[in-house]
Amino acid sequence: MDQASDVRTLALGETSGTVPLARDFTRSALTEWGWLPAATADRRAAAEDVLLVVSELVTNACLHAEGPERLRVLRGPQVVRLEVTDRGAGQPAPRTPHRSGRPGGHGMFIVQRLCLDWGIDRTPGAPGKTVWAELAAPA
Template sequence: MSTRATRPAETAYTEPTDLAVVREFVRDEAIALGLSRLRADLLTVAVSELATNTLQHTAGGGLVRIWAEPDRVRCDVVDGGAAPGFGRAMPAADQPRGRGLAIVERICDEVGIHPDGAGTVVSLALLF
């Protein structure tokens, strides 16, 4: 567990083939910052969903930043798209799409969203 804040590490992504690198980056950084393997895997799933949405719904790719604060690991997913619609109910089991953002909200301790100049920052946090 981190007892102090750290400087963000970051990685960019522009192509679907970059998603494996993003997942490995988030998992490795989260563990190095003090999250348990299980919690690091949860953060990895959330970031992967957001990065996948970036590639499906925006142009130009995105950026992932991750750092530790005294009681949590925080991760930002930054892209040039509009803010995603959080706060939705989980879609029915027979629906082919639409679960990703609902899953992100359920597995992260904090989810925030704010505009960032030409795009959007989705900020996630998992507590230690």
């Protein structure tokens, strides 16, 4: 993922309409990379999963972490990595036990189910964190 064409970065900060903006930004990257418009049902499902995970990560930053600062979308040969940097000190985790019939609390459960892996990176001595998730690239 060394090539600049494989990385897209969007500053969010105090932007209004953050979640739709992040989805549109990611949709544009997927279009540039040839994922959209999808030629097959598998490619369409992969693109929809990426857009859903972006929505969940950015929404969590808005609701629980003082807002998102930045979204990065990185394309690798076998994965797409999504990174949302925020100002919050919290630790995102799927709600346990997960109760599908109750409203709210599904974001990190969805991320966990759709992604190959996800986690949190922190810089010692700096506020905030980066929540990242990796999804399989379509074949």
